[in-house]
Amino acid sequence: MNSPEVEVSDEEIWNSYQKYVGRKAIFIVSSILILILAAGVAGSMGQAKITIWEAYAAFLVKFFPGLFTTSWLAETTVWNLRLPRIALGIVTGIGLGIAGCIMQGILKNPLASPYTLGISAGATFGASLAIIGGAGLVGGEYLIIGNAFIFSLMVSFIIIGFAARRGATPETMVLVGIAILYIFSAGTTLLQYFGEEQAVVQSVFWAVGSLDRASWSKVLISASVIALSIPLLIMKSWDLNLLASGDDSARSLGVNVNRIRIYTMTIISLMVSSIVCFTGTIGFIGLVAPHITRLVIGTDYRYLIPASGIVGAILVVGSDIISRNLIPPIIIPVGVITAFMGGPLFLYLIMKRRMGYF
């Protein structure tokens, strides 16, 4: 392999490196285009007949009233009914994709994701507690959301608490997460076992991830948390890059390894909790999106973080399109679709291409 006869000039290396970096930028740009297309398709679907172009026009007319014309029907349908759902899908995908990508990095485990570490299980338990334990009486929906938020955050902080102990390794954090997943799942099952039938059904429906509960106010909350988190995470890209080469190497290169784990985990936790408290469990996005992205553009977190988010958004919006068209007019919960699509897709990726770390 290392043949001294092959002369490579600095320029050639420079050029191929630029090409390699350029490919990452191209990937991000084309992903954004695909996402816009997917959002358009999603906007054109539903009871009212609206074409993709009408959907785009109805969207843009709010920003450029002079440039686009649209019907009243299209504008209200798109803005009030369809866009909140699409926007929540995009926000969810971005949040879960980024969370999975960073968790896999800091825990050095390709199976790490908000789901496998029990964060979703915490949210489900919190929501079930509110639903079965009497949220129907007061507070209603907000109590469910609040409870889901608090319990999912609690899971993260237990994991972070273990991480802050002396001598904690990434493996510790993964194992703690899995242990918590089991505890909270058992807790939810126990609640459902003793709960009233109707409440149990409601809690099961809540747990299956879905975009049906979307509204502008919810989108606004999730979106602002994520908008604040992303720059804070991308800022730490270099530290995350260095972590991949081992804790000792990272530390000798100037990274405070433990601090970066706790810092990123805290931000991710807030991000994930602010999503799953509205959507419930949408599995596989946090797991699959980063892997797909890594296959194409490699491990540099400066590109990997935004790209994983966009790929996650494409997956959620795409799954939502499928979930509404499989057996219309029934809308299958998107969490079911992501798992059904994500599982085989993941198997395919493992078989088709050696990922280098499996």
Place this chain on the structure above:
Amino acid sequence: MEFGYSSRPILKKISMELRPSEMLGVIGPNGSGKSTLIQCIDGLLKPKNGSILLDGTDIKGISRREMAKKVGYVPQTSSRSFFPSTVLDTVLMGRRPHLGWRSTGTDVKKAIKVLRLMGIEDLAMNDINQLSGGQQQKVLIARALAQEPSVLLLDEPTSNLDIKHQLEVVEIIREMVMERDISAIMAVHDLNLASKYTDRIIMMKEGNIVDQGTPSEVLTPENIRSVYGVVAEVINNNGGKPHIIPVKSLRRHKNSELNSGSSVTPQKRSATVIS
């Protein structure tokens, strides 16, 4: 300086110095504290008592990032990157203590220069996990050199390398020390490599320094016998450097004809990767 994990002392009363532009070898049997010593010097482990001074400043008062600008560390543990990463990106990580969020063109050019120096420029765009052990080791040394440190710490840089790569790697380090005016501390198992390429040697046993000095002062049959439990002949060859020929181990066994207890056998390690 002393160091220990909870109650078990690993290093006892270590006192040593590294001179400018010096290549210092650290030798000793497995578990004698070589790696621990090196990690203490880089500040990765904190000594229980005593202090480590870098240019007269206690390293306790130096931030990790400042430390990374001054000290380059080549770890012994598997160089496998967890997720695939190109060689050039890996070497670029060495520039990290010097950069902000963006890597500039200058940093990329510097990284390419170091790759050329190590003679692995043709591998620049390869995945580090697909390289051979020797090539990976060179990439890690390249990364440490890209830090532009004044002190280079190497923890058994030649373990699991074939003889050609062993010599290449140590020769490159030697050249760096001479040409770039940096100092290096190298933990090494191969006594003859240590003898041939280092200016001074520290010999360790059970967390103590038993002897230090020039290779010919330290590498005596008596020292090797008491530290390693190996009977060895020491002859002088090329330029007065001692050459060690292991004869037999002092292991008390009945089949004394099995006396191939060679001190040059590289330490065997297994890399575990959780996935």
